Amino acid sequence: MSPRLLPLVNAGPHGSRSQMTCHYRCGNACDFPEPNASGNPHAATLIENAIQRRSLLKAGAAGAGALVVGGLLNPAPAAAATGLATVGRSDKLRRAHGIGAVDFQPVAPNVRDAVTVADGFEHRVVISWGDPVTRNAPPFDVNNQTPEAAAEQFGYNNDYVGVLPLDRKRALLVANHEYTDEQLMFPAGRYDDATIKKIALASHGMSVVMIERAGGDDSGAWRRSNPRQSRYNRRVTDQTEFEMTGPAAGDERLRTSADPSGRKVLGTFNNCAGGTTPWGTVLSGEENFNQYFGKSGSMDSRYTTSYARYGITGSGDRGWKDVDPRFDLTAEPHEPFRFGWIVEIDPYDPRSTPRKHTMLGRFKHEGANIQIASTGQAVAYMGDDERGDYIYKFVSRDAFDPRDNQAARKQNMALLSRGTLYVARFTDEDQGDAEYDGLGQWIALANDKESFVPGMSVSDVLIDTRLAADKMSPTRMDRPEDIEPNPATGKVYCALTNNSNRGSSSLPTDEANPIGTSMVRSKIGAPLTSKSGNRNGYVLEITEDANNAAAESFTWTLLLVCGDPEAPETYFAGYPKEKVSPISCPDNVTFDGLGNLWISTDGNQLGANDGLFRVPVEGPERGLVRQFLTVPIGAETCGPLISDDQRSVFVAVQHPGETDGATFETPSSTWPHTDSFPRPSVVVAYAKDSTTDRPERRPTP
Ligand code: FEO
Ligand code: CA
Ligand code: CA
Ligand code: CA
Secondary structure, three states, X not given: OOOOOOOOOOOHHHXXXXXXXXXHHHOOHHHOOOOOOOOOOOHHHXXXXXXXXXXXXXXXXXXXXXXXXXXXXXXXXXXXXXXXXXXXXXXXXXXXXXXXXXXXXXXXXXXXXXXXXXXXXXXXXXXXXXXXXXXXXXXXXXXXXXXXXXXXXXXXXXXXXXXXXXXXXXXXXXXXXOXXXXXXXOOOOOOOHHHHHHHHHHXXXXXXXXXXXXXXXXXXXXXXXXXXXXXXXXXXXXXXXXXXXXXOOOOHHHOOOOOOOOOEEEOOOOEEEEEEXXXXXXXXEEOOHHHHOEOOOOOOHHHXXXXXXXXXXXEOOOOHHHOOHHHEOOOOOOHHHHOOOEEEEOOOOOXXXXXXXXXXXXXXXXXXXXXXXXXXXXXXXXXXXXXXXXXXXXXXXXXXXXXXXXXXXXXXXXHHHOEEEEEEEEEOXXXXXXXXXXXXXXXXXXXXXXXXXXXXXXXXXXXXXXXXXXOOOOXXXXXXXXXXXXXXXXXXXXXEOOEOOOOEOOEOOEOOEOOOEEEEOOOOOOOOEEEEOEOOOEEEEEEEHHHOOOOOEEXXXXXXXXXXXXXXXXXXXXXXXXXXXXXXXEEEEEEOOOOOEEEEEOOOOOOOOOEEEEEOOOOOOOOOOEEEEEOOOOOEEEEEXXXXXXXXXXXXXXXXXXXXXXXXXXXXXXXXXXXXXXXXXXXXEEEOOOOEOOOOOOOOO
């Protein structure tokens, strides 16, 4: 049976992202009302002692020079306790050269079916969908796919990319496989329906892959190692066992017929962004998990409110319940409570059981990134990627132990099980001044012992985090995606992708979400359109009070109001707009060793392919956005990462060719041009003068 054809949907809320992407990635979330019906007030009505707090902040700032900036405490993302040499973050920060310092001419917006990097750089594919991961993996054969083979090969639609050092020549690449696109993966008529579903299941999850320099020690080029020479390579699939940690582990709502303990879950799904921890593990966010659940009959009425708040409708049409009954809400009403978590995997220990951390709350997690506060506590920043949902942070109870030994690492591995979960409220200090800035509060929801939300227990807060947050008047944001602290300054940056509903009566604009209607005119030929909502997104900058990441208050400013620089509403931190690259729909962020922000995009509204951009956030070039690379037709740029030695830029090219009407037989992209169909792949870009061998000719199946 062929994969089913997509239903026709209104183009409106989907922006420039294809209907296929919306269907497969998030179950057409934008076709449904926002799940957040809390009606939480917007910023202007929530001015609370703003002036007093501003005075306190200024007093705190005067003494801030004496404080340790949170991120500077971060050690190597470590081979800590592995006994392996590594280039540490402190080295990274001292480096005055590398990719962050290189001047390059911006790549012009384009619609090429290629990865295009700035002049002076080149790139190569590191690994693609179907490439072998484990030593048992068979060669990829698109005409003879099996669920068993898929579970040993690199999964579909790579998203987050972590690169953890092993030694000077080798590293571990950790990738998320967010979702599958059955219309692009399978030749029509070749596979039966059940086989397609089982392969799709196995193609989700994560991969750990050893990579090696494709040249000398100073080469920025990397290639995948032979899996037979790696003891680390691993696939995490729908059959991999996870352990639940934290206060909600074992809760009645987490128990199923297969797991009466409520502590052991099979698989992780829709893993979007992530982060590498200071203790050398990888965090990954379970995002649009709701779409995978169907129903064979009625749904448990005890959970009507909770299901609705998470978009769990039982109409998930991936049909997984037909091949695995745990995806049937009628039979297993608790299974969806076992997803929507931050998961942690230790890539240095291939036999370790990955974990799901209930203390970090349950929502549509984009990802999580950690910095160590001046108090020593580990602080994780997290976005709930849905229109009108919230920004969260977690502060650990215990302090990070920076020592490089097994005992310290073991202790650090427990940090995410105990602490306090907060949600963010943004207020407008000046009530409508000309600048997009203001004050903010982290509102405590629960710690591991006590709930601060009336009428909800600690477990209630952690399992129904959206419902808990709704009661505390946080600020409804425009799809909070990747949020990450700058290791050079401790300031925190959040990509707010877009929100087609912003400016509607149910979701008015506010100072932190100021664009409700925009005029979008393409620079490269797309028609002039006038559309409602926040079409192009923002990058938000948060400065924690007294530069302490564990603080409960902060100041904020919009670093970027994205879009066509010629559009009046756009803003690039005050930098002259005629000198910046157009940027639209920021999604993922990362930093180089000089503290420059790198931003990848998802769903460029300006008529060109998505890309990766570098922007300084300090000094005279603050706001100077320059495009570093573009990705192929239909693709989104994911997982950007600058290597610790500052020589390599890794990006995940996700869903190449996922444009409406494209099929396996009639693809709109064939990137990376190894086959007649597209293959999502991880790419590394590096300066041309780094010594490399010639890119190997990739085998075709
Ligand atoms: Fe998977 Fe929030 O993008
Ligand atoms: Ca994302
Ligand atoms: Ca990131
Ligand atoms: Ca995205």
